[in-house]
Amino acid sequence: MQGLIIENLTVRFGAFKAIDNVSINVPPGSVVGLVGESGSGKSTIGRAASFMTPYSGKISLDGKVVSSGDLKYLRSRMQMVFQDPTASLNPRMRVGDSIQEAIKVNRAMVPGEVGHYLDMVHLNKELADRYPYELSGGQRQRVAIARVLAVKPSYIILDEVTSALDVSAQAAILNLLRELQSKLGLSYLFISHNLDTVRFMCDRIAVMYLGRIVEENDAETFFQNPQHPYSRALLAAVPRLGVRMDHAPLTGDIMERPRNATGCRFQDRCPAGPKFKPDRDICRSRDPQDLMKTRGYACHF
Ligand SMILES: Nc1ncnc2c1ncn2[C@@H]1O[C@H](COP(=O)(O)OP(=O)(O)OP(=O)(O)O)[C@@H](O)[C@H]1O
Numbered sequence: 001m002q003g004l005i006i007e008n009l010t011v012r013f014g015a016f017k018a019i020d021n022v023s024i025n026v027p028p029g030s031v032v033g034l035v036g037e038s039g040s041g042k043s044t045i046g047r048a049a050s051f052m053t054p055y056s057g058k059i060s061l062d063g064k065v066v067s068s069g070d071l072k073y074l075r076s077r078m079q080m081v082f083q084d085p086t087a088s089l090n091p092r093m094r095v096g097d098s099i100q101e102a103i104k105v106n107r108a109m110v111p112g113e114v115g116h117y118l119d120m121v122h123l124n125k126e127l128a129d130r131y132p133y134e135l136s137g138g139q140r141q142r143v144a145i146a147r148v149l150a151v152k153p154s155y156i157i158l159d160e161v162t163s164a165l166d167v168s169a170q171a172a173i174l175n176l177l178r179e180l181q182s183k184l185g186l187s188y189l190f191i192s193h194n195l196d197t198v199r200f201m202c203d204r205i206a207v208m209y210l211g212r213i214v215e216e217n218d219a220e221t222f223f224q225n226p227q228h229p230y231s232r233a234l235l236a237a238v239p240r241l242g243v244r245m246d247h248a249p250l251t252g253d254i255m256e257r258p259r260n261a262t263g264c265r266f267q268d269r270c271p272a273g274p275k276f277k278p279d280r281d282i283c284r285s286r287d288p289q290d291l292m293k294t295r296g297y298a299c300h301f
Contacts, residue, residue, distance in 0.1 A: 096128030
């Protein structure tokens, strides 16, 4: 059967059972959200599926059961992006070298490929010469995504990928991930405690509570009519919920980085216009109020 299929996964840390017999299926081309409060076991599922944590149970990718002996196969088909891009990028490696390293894991590099992957995540090719510390948090996360894309995986586990970013960078990264998903036909296991972002991103949602999945449903049903009392409590704890961009924009479009002296190509739509300084090369508005006024139009940076 096609897809990332996790069956009867159990993870123990000593006597503590962090994951208790969890099964979850990420069909090809879909985005499945994993939500739940802190400590419920979301990240442990992601780490176990990537063989970073020992587990019992069965994990298969497009019909092939994978084990710790199949790491090369697994890494070529499935990749993971973490909350903190600083931790996943080598601080001593220039951005371009870092992407090149990821490309060369499975194949020979084609000239211009580094630039191609920077382009895919909407970063200027000139950033290839910079070190991670010379980038913003949003730019670093884009580089982490570019590295993952360079391996050409079909499945990506995204673990709280926007949690460390400010609101405008969060919106831009979410838009980028959706764009890449539809363009490349990727499948995501999207781990988040933020129900707004989950609603924006996901087709299906699984709810974790104390190491177990207590509800799994398609996204709209989950938000309209949650079945489990814990799901209802989780939703009730959110002061305000957004909706998917297709219906009414939560995060809107992405403001492009200014490409020339005349500035951002969305400048005419940017209510933060007076704050925009073309000479500074970035949209200056990072104020959530501005984002709300713009219905979420957010600059990349
Ligand atoms: N290496 C470890 N050793 C011992 N216990 C661990 C380890 N990793 C995770 N745990 C425990 O397993 C449980 C699940 O942790 P996990 O990080 O998966 O939760 P989470 O839902 O991702 O939380 P958060 O949203 O805060 O990241 C927690 O009780 C945590 O303390």
